[in-house]
Amino acid sequence: MVVRKKDSYYEILIGMRRFLSLKQKGVSSVACIIKEFDDDEAIDASISENVFRKNVDPITLGRWIKKRLDDGDMSLNEYAKKIGKSKSTLSEWLRMNDLTFDIQSEVQNARIPFIYALKVARMGLSSVEEKQLALISREGGFEAFKKAVDQLSTVREKRGSPKGLKVIRINFGKESSEHDKLKHLAETKGLEVSDYCLEVLKEHVRSSNP
Numbered sequence: 787m788v789v790r791k792k793d794s795y796y797e798i799l800i801g802m803r804r805f806l807s808l809k810q811k812g813v814s815s816v817a818c819i820i821k822e823f824d825d826d827e828a829i830d831a832s833i834s835e836n837v838f839r840k841n842v843d844p845i846t847l848g849r850w851i852k853k854r855l856d857d858g859d860m861s862l863n864e865y866a867k868k869i870g871k872s873k874s875t876l877s878e879w880l881r882m883n884d885l886t887f888d889i890q891s892e893v894q895n896a897r898i899p900f901i902y903a904l905k906v907a908r909m910g911l912s913s914v915e916e917k918q919l920a921l922i923s924r925e926g927g928f929e930a931f932k933k934a935v936d937q938l939s940t941v942r943e944k945r946g947s948p949k950g951l952k953v954i955r956i957n958f959g960k961e962s963s964e965h966d967k968l969k970h971l972a973e974t975k976g977l978e979v980s981d982y983c984l985e986v987l988k989e990h991v992r993s994s995n996p
Contacts, residue, residue, distance in 0.1 A: 787801030787805060787818045788800040788819045789821070790820065791822075797828070804816075829850070829854050844878075844893065845885075845890045845893050847879045848883050849883065852883050862969065862973055863969070882903060882904075885907050886916040886920070889903065889906060892931075897923050897931075898923055898931060902935060909938065909939065919931060919938075968982070
């Protein structure tokens with residue numbers, strides 16, 4: 787177990803499950819490694835231990851990753867390398883923060899699988915639509931929820947792009963310093979790359995002379 791001194795007590799950074807198990811067995815003391823971690827290092831240690839556990843829900847992981855990126859000075863790519871997870875995996879966990887509390891609660895209670903929570907997050911539904919889906923999940927179970935999500939997805943695909951919509955694609959290549967910088971700038975604003983690009987374009991148009 788790894789702990790750090792905090793005020794008048796020791797905070798467990800690695801080994802919480804072991805501690806709880808020993809406590810249940812009546813063990814009153816246990817050997818620990820004491821580390822002098824700052825807050826960022828403490829979060830890193832906790833996340834590094836928990837990202838490889840199968841029973842940690844993606845909502846909790848998404849909140850941890852978001853907090854760490856908000857508090858620190860690392861990009862998503864840098865942090866993924868630091869904790870030994872792929873950037874895409876961390877991005878998917880971060881998307882869980884876009885869901886309403888109602889859907890998040892269903893995921894944490896294991897009524898909605900992560901893959902379907904991710905599908906909902908990517909659909910860009912309104913809060914009312916997400917609340918309705920959460921209600922369907924609670925009252926009708928996963929199959930009813932899955933059917934409702936699939937129906938919504940089908941309707942959106944049939945609608946296609948709105949008339950007059952101009953779609954602009956920006957391709958920096960799979961690996962480029964420009965793309966990494968763009969993603970970092972978006973992350974510092976707490977936005978997806980596409981949303982950040984839209985904000986930059988809007989600001990450019992507003993500041994341009996007529």
